[in-house]
Amino acid sequence: MKLAPMLTAVVVGVVVGLLYSPIATQCRSAVQDATTRTAVDDDDDDDDDEAAYQEVLAKRAIEENCLICHEAGMYTNQRLTPAQWKAEVDKMVSWGAPLPPADQPSVIAHLAKSYRDVDPAVPPGRVALATVDSLEIPRAEVEARSEVGDPAAGAVLYKTNCANCHGPAAQGDAQGLGPSLAGRAVMNSRAAYDEVVHKGLRKMPAFDKVLNPSQQHDVFAWLLKLSRDQAHP
Amino acid sequence: MFYDSADSPDCNDRDGEPSSFDRRAFLKAGCAAAAAGRLTGAGRALADEPTQTADHRMIVRTERPLNLESPSASLDSWLTPSGEVFVRSHHGAPATGLGPWEIAVEGLVERPFRLGLDDLKGLEPATRQAVIQCAGNGRALFRPRMPGTPWERGAVGHAEWSGVSLASLLQKAGLKPGAAHVHLIGGDVPPNPKTPAFTRSVPIEEATAAGALIALRMNDAPLPVLHGGPARLVVPGWAANNWTKWLRKIVVSAEESPEFFMQTGYRLARHPVPPGVAPDPKDLAPVTWMNVKSLISSPGLGATVENRPQEVRGVAWTGRGHVTKVEFSTDRDPAWRVAQLIGEPAQGSWRQFKIDWTPSAPGPCVLRVRATDSQGDVQPEKSPWNKSGYLWNGYDQVACLVS
Numbered sequence: 001m002k003l004a005p006m007l008t009a010v011v012v013g014v015v016v017g018l019l020y021s022p023i024a025t026q027c028r029s030a031v032q033d034a035t036t037r038t039a040v041d042d043d044d045d046d047d048d049d050e051a052a053y054q055e056v057l058a059k060r061a062i063e064e065n066c067l068i069c070h071e072a073g074m075y076t077n078q079r080l081t082p083a084q085w086k087a088e089v090d091k092m093v094s095w096g097a098p099l100p101p102a103d104q105p106s107v108i109a110h111l112a113k114s115y116r117d118v119d120p121a122v123p124p125g126r127v128a129l130a131t132v133d134s135l136e137i138p139r140a141e142v143e144a145r146s147e148v149g150d151p152a153a154g155a156v157l158y159k160t161n162c163a164n165c166h167g168p169a170a171q172g173d174a175q176g177l178g179p180s181l182a183g184r185a186v187m188n189s190r191a192a193y194d195e196v197v198h199k200g201l202r203k204m205p206a207f208d209k210v211l212n213p214s215q216q217h218d219v220f221a222w223l224l225k226l227s228r229d230q231a232h233p
Numbered sequence: 234m235f236y237d238s239a240d241s242p243d244c245n246d247r248d249g250e251p252s253s254f255d256r257r258a259f260l261k262a263g264c265a266a267a268a269a270g271r272l273t274g275a276g277r278a279l280a281d282e283p284t285q286t287a288d289h290r291m292i293v294r295t296e297r298p299l300n301l302e303s304p305s306a307s308l309d310s311w312l313t314p315s316g317e318v319f320v321r322s323h324h325g326a327p328a329t330g331l332g333p334w335e336i337a338v339e340g341l342v343e344r345p346f347r348l349g350l351d352d353l354k355g356l357e358p359a360t361r362q363a364v365i366q367c368a369g370n371g372r373a374l375f376r377p378r379m380p381g382t383p384w385e386r387g388a389v390g391h392a393e394w395s396g397v398s399l400a401s402l403l404q405k406a407g408l409k410p411g412a413a414h415v416h417l418i419g420g421d422v423p424p425n426p427k428t429p430a431f432t433r434s435v436p437i438e439e440a441t442a443a444g445a446l447i448a449l450r451m452n453d454a455p456l457p458v459l460h461g462g463p464a465r466l467v468v469p470g471w472a473a474n475n476w477t478k479w480l481r482k483i484v485v486s487a488e489e490s491p492e493f494f495m496q497t498g499y500r501l502a503r504h505p506v507p508p509g510v511a512p513d514p515k516d517l518a519p520v521t522w523m524n525v526k527s528l529i530s531s532p533g534l535g536a537t538v539e540n541r542p543q544e545v546r547g548v549a550w551t552g553r554g555h556v557t558k559v560e561f562s563t564d565r566d567p568a569w570r571v572a573q574l575i576g577e578p579a580q581g582s583w584r585q586f587k588i589d590w591t592p593s594a595p596g597p598c599v600l601r602v603r604a605t606d607s608q609g610d611v612q613p614e615k616s617p618w619n620k621s622g623y624l625w626n627g628y629d630q631v632a633c634l635v636s
Contacts, residue, residue, distance in 0.1 A: 069424045071297040079378050088380050096425030117378050126290035129301065129316050129459075136299035138326050138458055172425040179424040187328035228332045231420065231481065232347075 058110035061103040064202060066092070068179055075111055079119055082112035098176030135192055138185035149214075154222030157215050161207065170226055177203065182226040193220055287533070289317055294382050298325045299459070303387035305631075308548060309530035311576075311585060312362070313390035315452050320459050321367050321388065323431040323494070327420035327479050334463045336402075336447070340416070340485035343407030350449060350463055357401035359446040362393045363469040363581040364550045365476065368499055368520045371616070371625025377508050379622045386528055386629065391548070391583045394448040394467040400441040408485060413437060416484040417466055417477035429493035434486070435468065435475050439521070444469045444581065447480060469581025470552040471521045472624065474499045495519065501624065505617035522552030525612055526626040527559050527586070527604035537634045542591045545572075547602055547629070550583035554607030559586040564599040572602070592635040600631045 066075070080088070086108050093099055099107060159168070165178030172180035186192055197216055200206035211219065287306035294300040300321050307317035336353065339345040367388035372381050382388075403415070416434045423430050435445065445468045448456055456462035461478025468475050474494075489495055499520045502512035527549035532538050549556040555578035560569040572588035592598060603612040615627040 069297070071295065073293070073295045074297070077294065077383055078380055079383075080380055081377075084380055094427065095429070096427035121373065121383060124302075125293040126288065126304075127293055127301070128290050129320075132299075134296065134299060136297060136325050138329050167426065172423070172428075174426050176425055176427075180422050180426075183327050183420065183422040184424075185326055185328055187331060224331060227328055230422075231332055232335060 054106050055110060057103070058106040061099060061107050062110070065097055065099040065103075065176070067202065068098075068176070075115060077122065077124070078111075078115050079117050079121060080112070080115065081117045082108065084117070085112045085115075096172065096174065096176040135185050135189060138188040149217030149219070149221030151218070151222040151225040153215070154218035154220070154225075157211065158219050158222055161210060162219065165204065170223055181223055183230045184227075187224060187227045190220065291317065291320070292385075292387060294384065298322050300382050302384055303390055305387070305528075305530050305533035308387060308390065308528060309546060312392055312452055315392065315454065315457055315460065318365065318390035318392060318460060319367065319384075319388045321382065321473070322421060322478065324421045324423050324428070326458050327422055329420075329458050329463070329479075334481075336464060336480055337482045338402060338406045338485070339482070341409040341412040341487065342403075342485050343409060344405070346406060353397055353402075353447065353449065353464075356397040356405060358395065359398040359401075359444070360393065360395035361444055361446060361467065361469050361581060362391065362579065363467060364389060364391050364523070364583045365467075365473050366390075366523055366526075366550075368472040368474045368623045369621070371627070372622030374625050374627060375616070375618055375622050377618070379620055381622050386534075389528070389550075391550075392452050394446065394451060395453075396447045396449040396464070396467075398441070399445040399447060399466070402447060402483070403437065403441070403485070406485070408437070411487045412485045414486050414489050415440070416486055416490045417480060418482035418484065419461075419477050420479035420481045431477075431494050432490050432492040433475060433477055433495050433499070434490035435466070435471075435521075436489075437485075440468050440471075440475075443471060468521075470523060472523050474520055489519070498621070499623070501619055501621070505619060508618055508620070520623050523550065524624050524626045525549075525551040525556065525604050525606040525608075525610045526629075527556070527602045527612060528629045529600055529602055529631045532600070532631060532633050534631055535633065536631075537636050538592070540592050540595050540635050542589060544587050545590045545600060546585065546587045547572075548583045548585050549574075549602075549604040551604070551606035551608075551610070553580075555580055555582075556584045556604050557607050558605040559584075559588075559602055560605075561588045561590070561600070561602050563590075563593075563601065565593045569603075578607075595635045598633055598635050600633060601628045603628045 062075070078088075089097075089099070089104060089108050089111070093104070158170070162170075162178075165173050166181055167173045167178070170180060170182040172178065181187070194216070196204065197207045197211070207216070287309070288304060289306050290304065291301040291307075292304055294302055298321075301319060303313065303317055303319050307313060333349050335347050335349050337345070337347040367382075367384060369381055370384045370388035371386065372379065373383035373385045399415070403412075414434045414436055416432060418430075418432060421431055445466060448461070448465050448467045449463060450456055451460055451462075456465060458479075461476070461480070464480045465478045466476050466480055500517040501520050502516050503518055504512070504516055506512045527547055529545060529547040531544075531546045545561060547559070549559045556574070557578075559572040559574065561572050562569045570588065572586040575585040575587065578584060586602075590600070603614075605611045612626050612628055616625045
């Protein structure tokens with residue numbers, strides 16, 4: 001996708017969204033739909049393109065802002081009215097989801113259209129617990145090498161490189177950019193920490209070129225210290 | 234996604250646990266069960282032997298946080314195996330094993346203290362077999378729908394919990410005048426500073442009278458981390474929103490916890506109001522005692538059963554008191570018949586039941602049960618609607634196919 005048309009489309013999309021979304025939601029009856037369609041028949045293709053583009057933006061906004069803390073099942077398994085979806089998004093934003101205000105109407109519209117209260121639920125997946133490999137299940141196995149780092153040096157490195165998004169005490173960022181780290185299950189998985197630091201994750205860039213392995217040890221050592229201190233407030 | 238999808242186009246999953254009333258899911262499961270029936274062959278099954286291999290895989294509600302529901306097959310025993318008990322948390326489990334676990338007791342007490350797990354074991358030991366049930370179990374069965382984890386039937390289990398009594402812990406600390414509630418602080422960490430911590434409180438007198446304990450073991454093994462290990466609160470007869478996991482601190486107070494999950498979440502109107510009507514805030518009370526409820530554990534949802542006399546089994550439980558009666562009927566044969574209760578009643582435990590059933594004809598059939606407790610409460614056909622979908626206790630209904 002070229003940048004200029006994309007930006008134009010974003011601007012047009014936002015303006016169109018702001019101007020017409022309340023009207024659009026009122027035009028739901030079949031009669032009104034038919035009337036509207038006849039009147040604007042020539043513009044159908046443009047409308048379809050626009051709608052498709054809004055969908056892409058909404059999905060991206062969800063991925064970047066909601067999946068910091070959730071996985072998609074959190075919303076794909078819900079069946080709610082538009083008013084309920086708006087209330088859920090509002091609640092999540094008040095709890096720190098960094099969804100920009102400009103994206104909220106399109107995200108709410110996408111959720112309300114895709115996961116309607118009138119639709120049947122999708123059959124859930126099945127899993128044997130013993131086979132689940134997830135950070136949601138902390139494994140109490142701190143590898144010896146994670147103890148090698150210097151927490152004091154890690155504190156300085158953390159402040160420079162990580163605190164902007166994960167908060168000064170690794171409690172997460174009030175603007176919602178990065179989740180909390182101290183005391184969370186990721187501290188039980190050095191492998192998971194390494195992978196994210198090496199490769200980055202969504203909005204988080206890879207830090208391999210910024211922090212050398214020894215510095216990465218130091219940051220982890222400081223996060224471990226924070227986690228232990230937090231356990232004995 | 235880490236799990237096996239249940240919606241595979243072929244009919245390989247035998248016990249798909251579809252929604253009770255979802256016709257398409259039922260037909261799909263029926264098709265699966267029919268395939269399984271072919272495998273067992275005519276006349277192969279014995280009267281008390283399940284005709285299908287029971288599927289004990291957990292039902293995935295969400296992966297992050299990890300919310301897993303037990304299938305019928307996992308609830309077909311007196312104690313539910315720990316690895317098959319439902320899993321639920323708001324913010325995910327905390328890191329564990331980074332240092333020694335301690336529980337602090339402070340607030341309105343004469344002698345605040347902090348004890349390691351080994352020292353805790355020196356207090357008054359307590360063991361209870363008790364039902365653990367999510368306040369939202371059955372939320373997906375309410376109409377109109379509401380947001381929240383769409384639990385159907387299996388956010389419930391029965392386990393043996395052992396540790397130390399809450400009363401002995403508070404006695405050691407010495408309550409000061411005015412002490413009325415304990416705030417329970419878990420080790421789970423919200424993902425964001427704006428996200429409320431999952432902090433709850435329970436009233437001291439009522440919770441200790443119910444036999445509240447700090448559990449360190451579950452089913453005679455160390456409490457698994459997914460179930461709140463190394464230490465969680467257990468309040469027999471109360472819904473599990475009160476059973477704080479990963480317990481690290483108990484703060485004694487004159488008041489309830491002011492936090493979100495106490496003052497806004499997990500509150501229920503004493504007098505139900507219809508959708509769209511806001512209940513009087515003064516009428517809202519924390520969800521504590523469970524209500525009377527029963528569940529068919531065999532046959533499973535969507536199972537194919539043979540057209541001959543057989544046994545229907547299940548479990549029933551309540552909050553206060555105990556279950557005194559379970560009744561069974563079907564859509565073909567709607568007269569209620571009384572099932573046989575097994576064992577002795579015990580407050581906070583569930584009771585298993587069984588009843589002989591002879592199908593009236595081949596074809597689809599809906600089995601249903603309802604329980605009555607020692608307070609005289611009877612399961613309603615449908616629970617009164619509430620906006621958060623708490624404490625569903627409508628008749629349990631299992632659609633199956635008589636071959």
